[in-house]
Amino acid sequence: MPSLDLLLLLLYLLFSIAIVSIIPPPHKWKGLLSSSLLFYYFLAGDKIIFLLLFSFTIYCLGFLIKRYPAKTWLFISLALAPLILIKVITPDFHFRHLTSVKNNYLSETNSSIIQVLGISYFTFNGISYLIDIKRKYIQPEKNFLLVLIYLIYFPCILSGPLHRAKYLFSQFRQISITDSSISSGLRLILIGLFKNIVVGKRLSALLQNLVSTEISGPCYLIAGLLFFFYLYFNFSSFIDIFQGISKIFNINLKDNFRNRIYLSFSRQHFWQGWHITLNEWFRDYFFFNLAKQDRKRRYTNAILLITFLLIALWHEVSQIFLIWGLMNASWIIIEKKVNLEALPYPGVRRKLGVVYHLMLASVLALVFVSPDLTSLIHRVFLSPGNFPDYFFRNNLNNIAIIIGAFLLVDYHYSKAGTIKFDEYVGSKPLISRWFIYTQLALLIIAFGITNGVDNYYVQF
Amino acid sequence: MRVKKSVFKLILFTSIISLIAFCFIRQYATSRKNTLIYTFFRQSLQATDTSYYFIGSSRVQTSIDPEVLKQTLGNKHIYNAGISGGTLLSNCIIARRLMQNKSPKVLFIELTPMLPEVPDYLLKHQDDLNLEIFGTANQLLSHLNFLSKCRLLLQLANKYVTSKLFIVDEVRNLMRINVEKTEGHFGFQPISENKYHSVTPFLKFQDFNNYNDKGSVARYQQYINELLKLGHQSNSKIVFFLPVTFRSEDEKETTIPIYKSLPDSTKLQMPEVLLKSMENASYLADNNHLNLAGAKVYSHLLAVQLLPFIKKE
Incomplete structure (x- = not known):
């Protein structure tokens, strides 16, 4: 079963606190984005490039959907089809460890992007962002990095909870650390x-x-x-x-x-x-x-x-x-x-x-x-x-x-x-x-x- | 940012918890130097005669009776160095420590999946036993790229830190729970019960034809080569063997192809007659371990396969 090492969680937390502390207030979220990306890289290696590409596609689609709202589902299907396909063609019995010893073998192939990065939550957030644009709840965000942190925010992407972009964007902009x-x-x-x-x-x-x-x-x-x-x-x-x-x-x-x-x-x-x-x-x-x-x-x-x-x-x-x-x-x-x-x-x-x-x-x-x-x-x-x-x-x-x-x-x-x-x-x-x-x-x-x-x- | 108060509170809190844990460990920790594993390593590192060690998991602990082997093969330097929760990595760590004694020896190593884990028991004793856990892991993982190596070493570091922080064993000692089992983590541990009534866990001869995953062979080749190289440098012969019971198909998928790929001189043969003779549900303690009756039969059968490797005294 996937397990997050306590030491890794602690390192993430300390690194994030350190980096957020030294960045001035309006840009603190960029510190959190950096730590998220660094830890993704640590867990998934070069495969992170796919996530960045998908994030950029979703960012661009936001503007296209604003212009052509009638084609929203076509855009979403085209953009996210590869993710859904990956999910479907790589089935696994998720509860297998309870009935057999599913070993987490020590090897380089250990970090499957699906298992490590929880693609489900990325996809859910991506669809939510695009449909909210179609429904005119939000405007497409001009800053790609803000869309990126919404999609891949480190703790959330692993297993939720899911949020609407509007709910998190405003909070990212007001990050602070207090007693x-x-x-x-x-x-x-x-x-x-x-x-x-x-x-x-x-x-x-x-x-x-x-x-x-x-x-x-x-x-x-x-x-x-x-x-x-x-x-x-x-x-x-x-x-x-x-x-x-x-x-x-x-x-x-x-x-x-x-x-x-x-x-x-x-x-x-x-x-x-x-x-x-x-x-x-x-x-x-x-x-x-x-x-x-x-x-x-x-x-x-x-x-x-x-x-x-x-x-x-x-x-x-x-x-x-x-x-x-x-x-x-x-x-x-x-x-x-x-x-x-x-x-x-x-x-x-x-x-x-x-x-x-x-x-x-x-x-x-x-x-x-x-x-x-x-x-x-x-x-x-x-x-x-x-x-x-x-x-x-x-x-x-x-x-x-x-x-x-x-x-x-x-x-x-x-x-x-x-x-x-x-x-x-x-x-x-x-x-x-x-x-x-x-x-x-x-x-x-x-x-x-x-x-x-x-x-x-x-x-x- | 006003976080000075929080930092002070955190330091105070951590100090309180650490102090309580420290006092607890001092009071209730088992004296490490009286343990079986400590005595075993002390004697093994001073041995001058050719010695034979069976290194592996709890399956080795429960299935290989050194007394039966000693009597059958006429050699008194045969030891069971199985450890509860053992993995191929912990097998390598134990083997490496034994190799520090340059006297001739044969190390029979159980082939198990290479989990990035080391039993808590070994971690708890690593300082007293001078086990080079990180050194061994670093050497075995030398073929990996930097990121993969860091990832796996971090997992080990995490295991090491948590084994030092957590006081589950001391609590057991305080509550006098499983005190009789404290020594059960290492060496031959016979189980008299028969709680499982199916032959599914046994390795079958046809399994050698059923599992052919080349991927696992390629992955493990580096680890195996590293170990053989180490053995060569330290006057030790390395011989791999398969457990006679398996808890899961996944494990068979990984280990059987590796076993098949090894040259005959570096593996214990598992002939059909041996596997057929073992296929008896009354030999099982549970779905993964032999009981005492099974261990006796298995040790006798194994002795025949050990003849090319173990000399009579």
């Missing part, structure tokens, strides 16, 4: 590291241990549940880290996850708080476009289905993801038909809803922890139910640490409510703040599984 921005940023980085290194990595290890046993039948659902939590802790943690890095420069990246998303009481409720910026992107640039044509709202469900299939296929053109997209869309459509919100006893309904959602989400997640559909069916339905009794015995320490760490994160998020972790900690008295910092830092060095920050979504 409060450093404190806020470091708080987010701290909780991100805790979630990734202590909870996420331990969940991943536990899951790998579980799927390598001969577990079968309904017990196999536990693997799905572990994967669901693993994905949340992994994905949300590096969003926290990237938000934290950006926050140091007073850049506010959008939230991508609702606090305590695992307590969603329905699939609709879940999707409102999961990978928020990607969903907004599909909603704004795809779903609404189609929905506009359907004035009588006859095909809303069909459009929803197509949107989910597209989201799934963007992750990977494979049978597994197609099924995942289909199941997600069907689930939401069924929920809408049943209208869960209309059921009586809202308190009880919500509590039972959490159990119902977690169970079905675990079923859905099973698709990813199995090498293929046939072996999944065989393991769940055709094999006799079996849960290896030694599993709990052998993994007791890991399970205890995961539960303790999870409860700690959940406690903080329950107290934070809807506000971000950095604001929540910032509102506490000095002693409490330092207690939280020390507690998290000590737990990281005492229980963290080291190396780096696993970055799952960089693969997409």
Whole structure:
């Protein structure tokens, strides 16, 4: 699995802070651009030239689209077709490391531009920039370097969150480093590291241990549940880290996850708080476009289905993801038909809803922890139910640490409510703040599984 | 920019955490000089007779019983130097350290993928054992361009720094968790259980025809050559061998073509009869390791293949 070395992240941060500090205010963003480019070069080598070329193409297309708005989609298709093609012709089973040891071999060919640079996010930002020009939300930016930093801003391009150009351009122009921005940023980085290194990595290890046993039948659902939590802790943690890095420069990246998303009481409720910026992107640039044509709202469900299939296929053109997209869309459509919100006893309904959602989400997640559909069916339905009794015995320490760490994160998020972790900690008295910092830092060095920050979504 | 306050706070915070960690490590760290690996290296570096070492991962730890080999081959200088989490890079590091003793020796090295990783256990002991981790990596990677080399050395540096910073082992000692397993990181480690009931993990003779990826051969040739050159310079013979179990197809894809490309004099033969005899689910501890019964059978079978390399005393 791609992993960002802690040392690399630290070097990036220190280098960026140093370079931004010495550049005068109106040009500080150029410092951030330089550090982004340098680290891309370090990770991807000469392949960075392709990214620069694509960025320049998008920059030029901005002016063409302003002049010929009717040809927007033609321009976008022509410009981004190579990227989409690369994505389609280089499929990989993204969750393979859970079912086999996908080795990260030591070789020169290690840094695939797709894996390292997260071309998905580059493409999403490129399309967003061009469509916003077509819709006249923004004017084409005259400064190529500003478009470039929007497209390849180092933390964001790896795995989001996604932003509209207008949202980031203004922030890039006002970059500054202050005491409060450093404190806020470091708080987010701290909780991100805790979630990734202590909870996420331990969940991943536990899951790998579980799927390598001969577990079968309904017990196999536990693997799905572990994967669901693993994905949340992994994905949300590096969003926290990237938000934290950006926050140091007073850049506010959008939230991508609702606090305590695992307590969603329905699939609709879940999707409102999961990978928020990607969903907004599909909603704004795809779903609404189609929905506009359907004035009588006859095909809303069909459009929803197509949107989910597209989201799934963007992750990977494979049978597994197609099924995942289909199941997600069907689930939401069924929920809408049943209208869960209309059921009586809202308190009880919500509590039972959490159990119902977690169970079905675990079923859905099973698709990813199995090498293929046939072996999944065989393991769940055709094999006799079996849960290896030694599993709990052998993994007791890991399970205890995961539960303790999870409860700690959940406690903080329950107290934070809807506000971000950095604001929540910032509102506490000095002693409490330092207690939280020390507690998290000590737990990281005492229980963290080291190396780096696993970055799952960089693969997409 | 007003960041003096932040710098002061960061220094204070880092100092508090470092102080706590330092006190903790002093109190609960295992005395490195009493460990099996320390004793092993001290004795190996003083050896004058021809010695035979099996270097590799936990699969070597669990599958090669040196006592069986000693009895069967009539030589008492046979050692299992397998290490938990071992990679080809860590194998090279251990081999290089053993080569510092100029007395004749044969190093049997397990072929595994060249991961840019070194087991934490080795990193923790590297200062006491004088292991040249970065020197070995630098030498092995000498054929790479500057950027690729930097990238991989940074990964190693990251691993080194985090192994020093994190205190997971000390916490285990404090909580008395897995104390009996502390020595389980190095040397022969038999497992009596049989928790896996399928023959899928075993290497099969037809696998030699199924995997032909030339790419991995070209990539690994440089590493292999470097190692053979080092062995030649230090009176050591290097012999590569394949593990008898594999956890993944990816690993087979990488290592089998390399094994096939090696000249017969630098590899242990894996005849069909050996692989067929091993293909028994009751020999497995889990999906990647042999259990004690498997290790006994495998060591006896392996002894026959070792005859051209190991002399009777």
